Amino acid sequence: MATYLNWKKKTVLPAVVAGLVSLPALADSRLLATSGVTQVEGSAGGGLVPWAVMSGYADEGEWSAGVFHTVTDVQDYRLTVDGASYSRDNRFEISAAQQRFEIKGLAGDIRQEIYGAKVRVLGDLIYDAAPQVAAGIQYKRLLDGDIASLVGAENDSSGVDIYVSATKVHLAALGGYHLLWNATLRATKANQMGLLGYGGDDNNSYELMPEVSALVLLREGVAVGAEYRSKPDNLSAFSEDGYADVFIAWFPNKQVNLTFAYADLGSVAGSEDQNGLYASLTAYFR
Amino acid sequence: MKKVTRTLLVSACLLGAGPAMATTLYDDLGGKEGIAVVVDGFINEISYDQNIVKFFAQTDIKRLREKLEEQLCMVSDGPCEYTGDSMEDVHAGMQITTGEFNRVVELLQNAMNQAGVAYPVQNRLIKRLAPMRPEIIHR
Numbered sequence: 001m002a003t004y005l006n007w008k009k010k011t012v013l014p015a016v017v018a019g020l021v022s023l024p025a026l027a028d029s030r031l032l033a034t035s036g037v038t039q040v041e042g043s044a045g046g047g048l049v050p051w052a053v054m055s056g057y058a059d060e061g062e063w064s065a066g067v068f069h070t071v072t073d074v075q076d077y078r079l080t081v082d083g084a085s086y087s088r089d090n091r092f093e094i095s096a097a098q099q100r101f102e103i104k105g106l107a108g109d110i111r112q113e114i115y116g117a118k119v120r121v122l123g124d125l126i127y128d129a130a131p132q133v134a135a136g137i138q139y140k141r142l143l144d145g146d147i148a149s150l151v152g153a154e155n156d157s158s159g160v161d162i163y164v165s166a167t168k169v170h171l172a173a174l175g176g177y178h179l180l181w182n183a184t185l186r187a188t189k190a191n192q193m194g195l196l197g198y199g200g201d202d203n204n205s206y207e208l209m210p211e212v213s214a215l216v217l218l219r220e221g222v223a224v225g226a227e228y229r230s231k232p233d234n235l236s237a238f239s240e241d242g243y244a245d246v247f248i249a250w251f252p253n254k255q256v257n258l259t260f261a262y263a264d265l266g267s268v269a270g271s272e273d274q275n276g277l278y279a280s281l282t283a284y285f286r
Numbered sequence: 287m288k289k290v291t292r293t294l295l296v297s298a299c300l301l302g303a304g305p306a307m308a309t310t311l312y313d314d315l316g317g318k319e320g321i322a323v324v325v326d327g328f329i330n331e332i333s334y335d336q337n338i339v340k341f342f343a344q345t346d347i348k349r350l351r352e353k354l355e356e357q358l359c360m361v362s363d364g365p366c367e368y369t370g371d372s373m374e375d376v377h378a379g380m381q382i383t384t385g386e387f388n389r390v391v392e393l394l395q396n397a398m399n400q401a402g403v404a405y406p407v408q409n410r411l412i413k414r415l416a417p418m419r420p421e422i423i424h425r
Contacts (some may be wrong), residue, residue: 026337029385031392059385090384127419171413176406219405220395 027286029059030090032221033251034125034169037259038068038282041138041193042083042097043116045165047261047278048229048243049211051182052134052167053125054087054118055095056284057254063088066284068097072263074276078102083114093118093136101195103269110195111143131168137161140194151237151269153197154189154204161188163211177216180225184211191234192268200234207232221251241266245278256283311414312364314407318355321364325354327397338389341380361414373421382423 036053039045044055047070056064063086070081083097095116102109118136125132138161142148145156163186173179187206189199199205209232215225230242247261261278268274315321329351332338342350359366370376391412398408 026383026385026389029383029388031388059388060383062385127416171416172406172409176404176409178409220399 026059027062028057028064028254028284029062030057031126032254033217033223033249033257035064035251035254035257035282035284036167037249037257037280038070038083038085040070040072040079040081040099041114041116041140041161042068042081042085042095043118043136043138044085044087044093044095045184046182046213046215046225046227047245047247047259047263047280048227049182049184049213050116050118050136050138050163050165050186051184051213052120052123052132052165054090054093054120054134055085055282056087056286058087059090061089063286064284065286066282068280068282070278070280072265072276072278074263074265074268074274076104076271076274077268078104085116091120099193099195109144110147112194113141113143114194115139115141125167126169126171131166133164133166135162135164138163140190140198142194142197145197148191148195148197151191151196152201152235153191154199154201154234156197159188159190159194159198161186161190161194163187174216177218180213180215180217180223182211182213185209186211188232189234191232192240193231196235196238196269200236202236203232203234215247215249221253223247223249223251225249238270239267247278254284256281310364311362311407311410312359315358315362315403315411316401317364318359320401320403321355321358321362323401324394324397324403325351325358327400328354328394331393331396332390335389335393338386338393341382341386358411362411373418374425377422377425380425382425384423387419387423 035056036044036051039048039050043050044053045051056066058064065086067084072079080100081097085095087093097114099112100109116138118134120134123130123132141158148156163184165184167182170179186209189206191197209230211229213227215223217223226246228244231240233240243265245261245263247259249259251257259280263278265274353370356366357368360368
């Protein structure tokens with residue numbers, strides 16, 4: 001918590017960045033939109049699903065860093081996510097995010113910190129026949145665990161998700177338009193991504209959850225697509241559904257991208273049919 | 287019944303004419319003239335890019351233009367044969383990085399945008415050229 005506040009005040013971040021910076025001749029060398037956008041836990045991906053891409057546009061010998069802000073507003077809740085990511089050599093990505101989950105009409109909210117790391121294991125998104133494959137981890141720390149504990153979570157303080165993602169662009173695959181697909185397999189115990197704790201009275205084991213995304217680039221820097229993310233159902237008190245969305249993402253340049261989506265979160269903490277608008281902005285200062 | 291048969295025959299003829307009229311990527315790029323405009327723009331884009339132009343310091347630009355036109359014509363199913371050196375030989379010793387390769391892709395996209403080549407047509411050309419990447423980078 002203290003660390004996060006310091007980070008927000010930018011007292012720690014410049015020092016960290018200074019230690020990571022080098023001076024390559026080229027920067028931002030990956031092609032437009034290959035950064036993906038930022039998913040709700042801070043990793044580069046779609047809106048919901050982490051992809052095998054590294055955040056930003058850093059290629060071999062380069063680095064990239066950026067910040068993001070995401071709001072998802074449904075009938076009974078609002079989820080706000082803020083964070084930052086750094087990537088290097090189109091190989092490694094680290095990220096930090098804070099989720100704030102507001103229950104409308106109630107004072108107080110649930111906050112969760114998520115620290116992510118991802119490594120590209122093999123392949124190239126565009127140029128190889130096989131997909132680009134990455135493995136990642138998300139360490140999640142619940143800052144307000146009272147509700148998680150109350151609803152029957154086995155662990156109300158922290159959890160770890162581990163995932164493998166495969167992402168592939170098929171050039172000019174649909175009548176001349178580029179097609180991208182992603183498939184992710186996540187091992188997780190998290191209830192509602194961890195906002196309601198990790199593990200529960202119905203199930204306290206890791207389960208493998210498939211997550212998928214597909215999109216088409218309608219023109220340079222404009223993508224439309226859809227995602228689905230399955231989730232565990234660990235708590236006897238509430239049933240938990242998968243998340244789905246349809247989205248449009250705009251990459252006007254390599255410094256910024258903007259995503260709007262209609263998200264269907266299903267049943268969330270006892271409230272059925274939670275759906276609404278999702279908006280996300282990612283800005284790379286390098 | 288006869289009328290129906292005749293109508294069907296006419297339809298079949300029209301449908302049959304479809305494949306014969308199907309255009310190649312070469313046609314969609316505007317044929318010889320269209321490709322010449324793209325190649326001119328591409329060379330112009332390269333000449334203004336500090337990070338890329340250095341690779342062309344020893345290049346005969348007239349020959350480059352000629353061979354690029356041949357190459358784009360050939361990969362887009364046009365009536366040409368590429369008579370230049372292999373991609374491996376041309377790029378030997380240049381140590382071209384993935385980033386520099388991508389930059390050249392962007393310069394080609396700029397040239398196609400300036401030439402008014404439609405986005406799906408651009409994509410189809412990029413798809414034809416993409417397999418050359420392993421013959422170009424890290425050599």
